[in-house]
Amino acid sequence: METKRAFTAILLSLAILLGYQYFFMPPPQERTGPTPALQEPAAPPAASSAGPSIDSAANNAASALSPSDLVPAAETGAALNARDVTVETSQYSMIITENGGGIKSFDLKKYKESTRPNSPLKQLIFTKEASELPLQFAWGNGIPVTPPLYKADKESIQTSPGQQATLSMSASLLPGLTLDRTLVISDDSYTIGIEYTVNNYTNQALRGAPFIRSTNLPFVQTAAKNSRYLFSGPAAFINNTLEEIKPTKLQEDGPRTLSGNLSWAAYEDTYFLCSIMPQSETSTVQFSTSGEDKVVSTVSGPQEIIPANGSKTFKYTIYLGPKKLSVLKQVGSNLDKVINFGWFDLIAKPALYLLNFFYGFLGNYGIAIILVTILFKLLFWPITHKGMKSMKTMQKIQPKMAKLREKFKDDKERLNQEMITLYKTYKINPLGGCLPMVLQIPVFFALYKVLLQTIELRHAPFMLWITDLSAPDRLLIGFDIPVLGGIPVLTLLMGASMFLQQKMTPSAADPTQAKIMLFLPVIFTFMFLNFASGLVLYWFVNNLLSIGQQYFINKSVEQ
Numbered sequence: 001m002e003t004k005r006a007f008t009a010i011l012l013s014l015a016i017l018l019g020y021q022y023f024f025m026p027p028p029q030e031r032t033g034p035t036p037a038l039q040e041p042a043a044p045p046a047a048s049s050a051g052p053s054i055d056s057a058a059n060n061a062a063s064a065l066s067p068s069d070l071v072p073a074a075e076t077g078a079a080l081n082a083r084d085v086t087v088e089t090s091q092y093s094m095i096i097t098e099n100g101g102g103i104k105s106f107d108l109k110k111y112k113e114s115t116r117p118n119s120p121l122k123q124l125i126f127t128k129e130a131s132e133l134p135l136q137f138a139w140g141n142g143i144p145v146t147p148p149l150y151k152a153d154k155e156s157i158q159t160s161p162g163q164q165a166t167l168s169m170s171a172s173l174l175p176g177l178t179l180d181r182t183l184v185i186s187d188d189s190y191t192i193g194i195e196y197t198v199n200n201y202t203n204q205a206l207r208g209a210p211f212i213r214s215t216n217l218p219f220v221q222t223a224a225k226n227s228r229y230l231f232s233g234p235a236a237f238i239n240n241t242l243e244e245i246k247p248t249k250l251q252e253d254g255p256r257t258l259s260g261n262l263s264w265a266a267y268e269d270t271y272f273l274c275s276i277m278p279q280s281e282t283s284t285v286q287f288s289t290s291g292e293d294k295v296v297s298t299v300s301g302p303q304e305i306i307p308a309n310g311s312k313t314f315k316y317t318i319y320l321g322p323k324k325l326s327v328l329k330q331v332g333s334n335l336d337k338v339i340n341f342g343w344f345d346l347i348a349k350p351a352l353y354l355l356n357f358f359y360g361f362l363g364n365y366g367i368a369i370i371l372v373t374i375l376f377k378l379l380f381w382p383i384t385h386k387g388m389k390s391m392k393t394m395q396k397i398q399p400k401m402a403k404l405r406e407k408f409k410d411d412k413e414r415l416n417q418e419m420i421t422l423y424k425t426y427k428i429n430p431l432g433g434c435l436p437m438v439l440q441i442p443v444f445f446a447l448y449k450v451l452l453q454t455i456e457l458r459h460a461p462f463m464l465w466i467t468d469l470s471a472p473d474r475l476l477i478g479f480d481i482p483v484l485g486g487i488p489v490l491t492l493l494m495g496a497s498m499f500l501q502q503k504m505t506p507s508a509a510d511p512t513q514a515k516i517m518l519f520l521p522v523i524f525t526f527m528f529l530n531f532a533s534g535l536v537l538y539w540f541v542n543n544l545l546s547i548g549q550q551y552f553i554n555k556s557v558e559q
Contacts, residue, residue: 082099083098083152084098087156088157088158091188092109092190099130101137103133104133124272126217127217136214137210140208150181153168165185169183176200176201176202177201181197191331197313198312206306208306217293217295231244234247234250235266236266238285242338261281263277263337264333264334265287266338267295267297271458272323273320275319276316277316277335283300284301323339341450343442344442355369356456358371374545444539451470451535457534470534471533472530472531472532473488484529488529491528494524497544501550502518504550504551
């Protein structure tokens with residue numbers, strides 16, 4: 001009975017792993033092909049008109065202007081002559097257009113699209129229309145259909161280490177209503193400070209609210225769908241809670257609106273982030289979709305009145321860059337909360353810290369993974385040692401257990417009493433062998449999240465054919481192998497080590513059970529084929545350490 005319970009516990013652990021595997025899909029392969037044309041995004045959370053309301057000083061009556069009135073007719077054709085402003089820092093290259101002031105291009109200088117030698121820099125902007133470029137700003141009742149035409153004070157900016165630069169832009173919204181925009185660019189930061197000042201030169205008070213919008217397409221342009229495990233889509237940290245919304249939910253349920261203390265609203269994928277951080281106490285963000293992949297994020301503030309011949313300033317910080325925990329913590333505004341390991345956060349973040357700590361000394365994340373594996377093995381060594389020893393002792397007393405089963409086969413209650421006495425005599429726990437495996441499952445899942453989600457391992461080489469620890473292990477041999485592409489050498493070694501470990505591990509006397517347990521390495525090998533090579537490396541090293549530990553225990557128990 002106890003043996004069956006132990007076996008059931010092992011199978012249950014395996015079932016958990018296999019069930020979790022259902023939610024894993026191979027990470028999408030990156031390409032830099034053209035973005036397909038998509039439909040115009042849905043309107044932001046605003047009234048049907050996008051103009052400011054006018055409060056008469058005499059009777060306090062308000063009237064809203066139509067969206068077409070936001071841009072004077074004389075300037076609509078001038079958009080054809082809008083200039084592009086280029087910005088070069090140590091971290092990125094950016095192009096801003098005067099037509100709406102949106103960001104046309106944003107290349108990260110420290111990251112590539114792929115591991116190919118001639119791979120272009122990582123691009124974060126894939127929208128094309130001026131009205132869809134991040135970041136569009138309006139004051140009134142919503143974002144206008146036609147973006148305003150800005151005039152910039154510079155055509156190009158190039159910063160040096162430790163240097164800051166500013167870019168000033170101005171636009172006319174209506175006769176007597178202008179918009180001044182100032183960008184503060186730091187050479188060593190992915191953050192950009194933006195300040196908008198709405199100037200009311202009319203003799204009437206104007207009522208309206210600030211709106212800033214970012215329209216995003218996935219940072220990885222692929223023909224395949226995203227994995228159901230790897231999140232890509234809109235997110236917000238509001239009222240001290242992280243909200244991540246799948247684009248498919250927006251398509252099914254319609255726009256999602258969140259209000260309150262908004263720290264940031266963003267579009268994110270596994271490794272990169274485009275975020276808006278309003279510098280106001282309360283804000284509203286609405287997420288909507290257009291087409292299959294396009295996500296529109298609109299952040300708005302409360303309604304306010306700008307008096308006649310007065311002005312009002314609205315401040316934001318934007319972040320376009322990597323989801324690197326150390327960098328996001330420096331930004332503040334709870335932006336580091338975007339890195340979410342879920343239930344395994346307690347294990348995952350210390351593991352990430354240890355990886356970066358060892359990398360700081362060794363300069364190789366593969367070696368860092370090996371050292372972290374050794375540390376975790378040492379941490380669980382006493383429990384694992386006790387469990388392995390218990391299993392080995394269980395194997396030694398199998399003949400005695402068989403005799404008891406035969407002797408008391410018609411008296412189950414007496415059989416259980418005699419079995420318990422036998423366990424106490426030899427000081428063994430019949431479930432002790434399952435405990436180490438059960439304890440390693442949370443560690444496995446935590447490390448899975450770390451090794452798959454952290455940007456430090458993206459395109460990080462280890463040695464020989466393993467050039468990307470975040471991608472599946474493949475040794476290319478000059479021609480493609482169907483389905484696999486190359487030979488998963490490390491994965492096969494992991495499977496072989498698991499088979500050897502299983503052979504060395506004491507098993508139940510039942511031959512059927514023993515055969516099932518020997519089949520586990522085959523199952524795990526297939527499971528690991530599309531896992532990140534960094535995770536396979538962890539499991540392989542862990543198996544080697546377990547083999548050494550089991551060899552030592554087997555020798556000590558036999559003596």
